[in-house]
Amino acid sequence: MYCRGAFDTSLETHKFPVAVMALSSPTFSYDGDDVRTEVAVCKMSGDIKCNIGNAFIRQHPQLTDILAVAASARSEPQLTEN
Secondary structure (H helix, E strand, C coil): CEECCCCCCCCCCEECCEEEEEECCHHHCCCCCCEEEEEECCCCCCCCCCCCCHHHHHHCCCCCCHHHCCHHHCCCCCCCCC
């Protein structure tokens, strides 16, 4: 997957490996099967562990946008291998 950062030039891109991930969380207010999605794998800065973009929520309307949930109700994400 090739991505361009907000401050990159129009010719600058970054290549990232891709994985398919099964995602579920009580924070999404969805009791159905795990949502499978393609993700770019990269090191995040600071304490950021995962970046879920607006497009993900648009592609999966059955999920509740987690940004609308109070921060105090969130728990640490747990990553597991399938």
